[in-house]
Amino acid sequence: MSRIIGIDLGTTNSLVAYVDERTRLPQVIPDRQGRVLLPSVVSFTPDGILVGEDAKRQLVRRSRDTIYSVKRLMGRGYEDVKGELRYLPFAVRQTEGVLKIRAGGRDVTPPEVSAVVLKSLKDRAEAHFNEPIEKAVITVPAYFNDSQRQATKDAGRIAGLDVVRIVNEPTAASLAYGLDRLTRGVIAVYDLGGGTFDISILRVKDGVFEVLATNGDTHLGGDDFDRVVMLWLLEDVQARHHAELERACVNLAEDTEAMQELRLAAEAAKIRLSSVERTTLTVPFADFTYRREITRQDMERLIRPLVEKTLGPCRQALKDAGPGGGEIDEVVLVGGSTRIPLVRRRVAELFGKTPHSQLNPDEVVALGAAVQAHILAGGITDMLLLDVTPLSLGIETLGGIVSVLIPRNTTIPTSAREMFTTSVDGQTVVDMHVVQGERELAKDCRSLARFELRGIDAMAAGMPKIEVTFLIDANGILIVNAKELRTGKAASIEVKPTYGLAEADIERMVEDSFTYAEADVETRLLIEARNEADTVITHVERALRQGASLVTSEDRERIEAALGDVRRVRETEDRHVIIEKTTALNRATEHLAEVLMDVALKGALGSKRADEIMES
Amino acid sequence: MNYFEVFGLPRKLGIDVDALQARFYDLSRQHHPDFHQAAPPEEQARALEASALVNRAYRTLRDPIARIEYLVRLEEGRDTRDRKEDAVVKPKAPPELLEEMFEIQEALQEAKMGGLTAEGSERLEAERNRLAARRDEEEQRLHGALSRRWDESSAEERPRIVAEFKESLATRAYLRTVVDDLTNALEPSQDGHVAHHRH
Numbered sequence: 001m002s003r004i005i006g007i008d009l010g011t012t013n014s015l016v017a018y019v020d021e022r023t024r025l026p027q028v029i030p031d032r033q034g035r036v037l038l039p040s041v042v043s044f045t046p047d048g049i050l051v052g053e054d055a056k057r058q059l060v061r062r063s064r065d066t067i068y069s070v071k072r073l074m075g076r077g078y079e080d081v082k083g084e085l086r087y088l089p090f091a092v093r094q095t096e097g098v099l100k101i102r103a104g105g106r107d108v109t110p111p112e113v114s115a116v117v118l119k120s121l122k123d124r125a126e127a128h129f130n131e132p133i134e135k136a137v138i139t140v141p142a143y144f145n146d147s148q149r150q151a152t153k154d155a156g157r158i159a160g161l162d163v164v165r166i167v168n169e170p171t172a173a174s175l176a177y178g179l180d181r182l183t184r185g186v187i188a189v190y191d192l193g194g195g196t197f198d199i200s201i202l203r204v205k206d207g208v209f210e211v212l213a214t215n216g217d218t219h220l221g222g223d224d225f226d227r228v229v230m231l232w233l234l235e236d237v238q239a240r241h242h243a244e245l246e247r248a249c250v251n252l253a254e255d256t257e258a259m260q261e262l263r264l265a266a267e268a269a270k271i272r273l274s275s276v277e278r279t280t281l282t283v284p285f286a287d288f289t290y291r292r293e294i295t296r297q298d299m300e301r302l303i304r305p306l307v308e309k310t311l312g313p314c315r316q317a318l319k320d321a322g323p324g325g326g327e328i329d330e331v332v333l334v335g336g337s338t339r340i341p342l343v344r345r346r347v348a349e350l351f352g353k354t355p356h357s358q359l360n361p362d363e364v365v366a367l368g369a370a371v372q373a374h375i376l377a378g379g380i381t382d383m384l385l386l387d388v389t390p391l392s393l394g395i396e397t398l399g400g401i402v403s404v405l406i407p408r409n410t411t412i413p414t415s416a417r418e419m420f421t422t423s424v425d426g427q428t429v430v431d432m433h434v435v436q437g438e439r440e441l442a443k444d445c446r447s448l449a450r451f452e453l454r455g456i457d458a459m460a461a462g463m464p465k466i467e468v469t470f471l472i473d474a475n476g477i478l479i480v481n482a483k484e485l486r487t488g489k490a491a492s493i494e495v496k497p498t499y500g501l502a503e504a505d506i507e508r509m510v511e512d513s514f515t516y517a518e519a520d521v522e523t524r525l526l527i528e529a530r531n532e533a534d535t536v537i538t539h540v541e542r543a544l545r546q547g548a549s550l551v552t553s554e555d556r557e558r559i560e561a562a563l564g565d566v567r568r569v570r571e572t573e574d575r576h577v578i579i580e581k582t583t584a585l586n587r588a589t590e591h592l593a594e595v596l597m598d599v600a601l602k603g604a605l606g607s608k609r610a611d612e613i614m615e616s
Numbered sequence: 617m618n619y620f621e622v623f624g625l626p627r628k629l630g631i632d633v634d635a636l637q638a639r640f641y642d643l644s645r646q647h648h649p650d651f652h653q654a655a656p657p658e659e660q661a662r663a664l665e666a667s668a669l670v671n672r673a674y675r676t677l678r679d680p681i682a683r684i685e686y687l688v689r690l691e692e693g694r695d696t697r698d699r700k701e702d703a704v705v706k707p708k709a710p711p712e713l714l715e716e717m718f719e720i721q722e723a724l725q726e727a728k729m730g731g732l733t734a735e736g737s738e739r740l741e742a743e744r745n746r747l748a749a750r751r752d753e754e755e756q757r758l759h760g761a762l763s764r765r766w767d768e769s770s771a772e773e774r775p776r777i778v779a780e781f782k783e784s785l786a787t788r789a790y791l792r793t794v795v796d797d798l799t800n801a802l803e804p805s806q807d808g809h810v811a812h813h814r815h
Contacts, residue, residue, distance in 0.1 A: 164653060165650075205641075206641065208641045208644070210641075372650075375650055376650055376653040377653070377654075378651075378653075378654060381651070384641070384644055384645055384648060384650065385650065386644060386648070386671075410671070410675060411671040411674070411675065412671070413649065413664050413667045413668040413671065414668050414671050414672060414675075415665075415668045415672070471664070471665075471668060473649070473664060474648070474649045474650065474664075474667075
């Protein structure tokens with residue numbers, strides 16, 4: 001079984017983790033500089049595509065070509081996000097159900113941008129293990145719908161990863177906690193990240209993690225906190241520096257660079273105010289410097305309505321969890337935004353429990369993804385995760401009413417069958433519209449796809465019996481099959497996803513150079529060089545153990561020096577140096593190798609001890 | 617395989633829910649796709665279907681009312697595969713409440729047209745609480761006395777009990793709908809969400 005990594009593809013930061021075979025504990029993988037968090041930022045510059053910290057540094061200078069928080073756009077339609085588009089510095093539009101972002105002079109889709117982040121984590125893992133990585137578990141918010149999950153899977157494929165499982169973030173977090181046996185009984189996982197909010201209620205018993213109910217808001221998180229603070233700062237700047245702005249003829253709200261500066265200042269202040277009571281922020285503008293003090297009280301007043309918005313879903317989840325969820329034993333906090341004192345206070349009040357946060361809220365989801373990856377790879381057999389589908393799945397019926405096939409919070413995998421027929425004589429095609437959501441009318445739910453059942457034999461109206469099976473797999477993704485019962489033949493289905501990429505698009509993107517093909521080759525060559533170095537190191541070490549006494553001390557020192565060189569450069573990024581030093585080591589060991597070969601030959605002839613051979 | 621067979625249970629309604637849960641975890645460990653990730657595609661497809669069946673069976677059997685509805689379907693030889701949870705019976709007003717229901721429906725109409733007076737809302741609330749109690753009583757009868765009778769019945773008695781189940785389920789379904797309507801009229805949810813009817 002090849003290695004499977006666990007990836008937390010976050011709104012603000014992304015991470016990769018794995019389970020150490022020896023300790024059986026999950027661990028995050030740092031980059032070469034020792035950094036664990038990869039900012040989920042991608043910048044399209046004339047010199048190429050930047051990702052992570054490098055891209056983050058472009059946020060202000062290249063505000064229009066630097067994409068952040070793309071997770072909020074994944075699997076979304078224009079209508080879903082138009083409200084917040086005016087706050088984003090980059091241009092977004094929609095063609096054929098797919099959002100396109102204009103950056104660096106080209107159109108990119110959200111899955112392609114996410115793929116750049118995923119590819120960077122894949123490279124990081126490959127460098128760490130010195131082997132190609134092809135499989136991953138990727139986490140998504142529990143409340144992600146089918147299109148958003150599919151978009152995440154597509155992003156993985158574009159990055160060259162086989163996404164073997166999509167796992168819900170709060171559930172992953174509970175796995176990470178569960179591994180330490182910190183949790184048993186009924187636990188509530190409150191996950192407030194950069195862009196999304198989830199609440200999940202689980203029962204943990206005998207190694208089984210059974211999700212009882214989940215709820216959330218895929219458009220509520222730290223980004224929204226930053227935005228309300230940013231807008232408040234904007235008003236304040238405009239009021240205090242009215243004269244300067246007037247003189248310079250600047251409309252701050254239209255200036256993407258200035259707005260980005262304000263947003264970053266708001267974010268920094270928010271983070272500081274989690275540990276201190278007051279802070280001063282300074283934003284340099286072209287004609288003046290804006291400076292003001294902001295207190296934790298100010299911050300709490302601004303974000304309170306948003307924090308309160310998370311409590312409704314919590315109550316609904318408690319209700320949906322049924323009698324089994326009545327008594328919450330533990331509350332676990334996940335996501336960077338749960339560092340905010342107001343959030344912790346409100347959660348503690350709602351559940352009547354002091355929440356846990358022993359594990360780093362930024363890392364816990366990735367750690368859990370690694371645990372799930374290890375389960376899938378067969379490395380853990382005593383843990384089982386039973387998750388649920390967050391939203392009811394239904395079909396549109398006469399009058400636009402939704403008929404629910406699979407209610408929300410049903411344990412997955414699950415399936416439902418429904419019978420369809422024709423309404424007109426000789427009809428050979430039947431349409432159906434699949435939606436997800438809790439509203440009674442299809443137009444108020446999330447449209448997933450329109451299906452066309454084709455190739456039905458022409459019969460009198462109502463005669464054909466087409467049985468359609470809707471299956472939700474362990475990823476929470478819908479699979480549809482249809483069969484005509486009279487003839488027993490599988491009906492052909494044409495799926496028109498309402499949002500998302502068509503198969504052909506994905507294939508093209510996989511081929512595309514977006515995920516820097518050159519870097520790919522470089523990475524592989526580097527890995528090969530390191531592998532070669534490792535092989536030589538192992539051989540030389542063995543040779544020294546076996547035959548150090550067979551060569552002069554001068555020879556030995558030379559070999560040891562060369563060995564030290566290889567060990568040192570092995571960790572660097574420069575494969576040419578690694579190859580050079582490896583070659584040098586090979587050369588330094590030539591004599592020892594010859595002597596050993598002789599010994600081996602003689603040994604084979606007379607099986608004498610080495611020192612006897614030297615004497616003879 | 618029907619849901620009772622999935623769990624190796626006789627076609628009886630008295631089910632120990634804790635034992636059912638333990639068996640559910642066992643079956644999940646056997647069939648869940650997580651443990652068949654490295655298997656060939658056919659084997660994975662089989663695990664997916666088996667796991668879906670176990671999940672559906674557990675969901676149905678752990679709920680005393682859903683369990684009865686499923687049993688009625690089985691007994692009547694209806695399609696018991698994974699059909700969506702459509703009602704086995706049509707809601708029917710209990711005869712002794714018909715007159716009262718007429719008045720309630722009228723009051724509900726009024727409420728929909730243009731608000732409730734404090735007095736009217738008080739009256740509706742009292743009605744709702746009374747009907748909710750009546751609904752609970754019907755549910756008690758279903759998974760209490762009636763279920764016990766089923767479990768002890770001989771083959772000849774069964775059709776008669778199934779008919780009683782259906783009548784009781786119809787009454788309960790009716791009461792549920794009215795109680796939900798009254799609740800919605802009394803406390804319209806802020807965001808317009810309407811909960812789908814569930815068991």
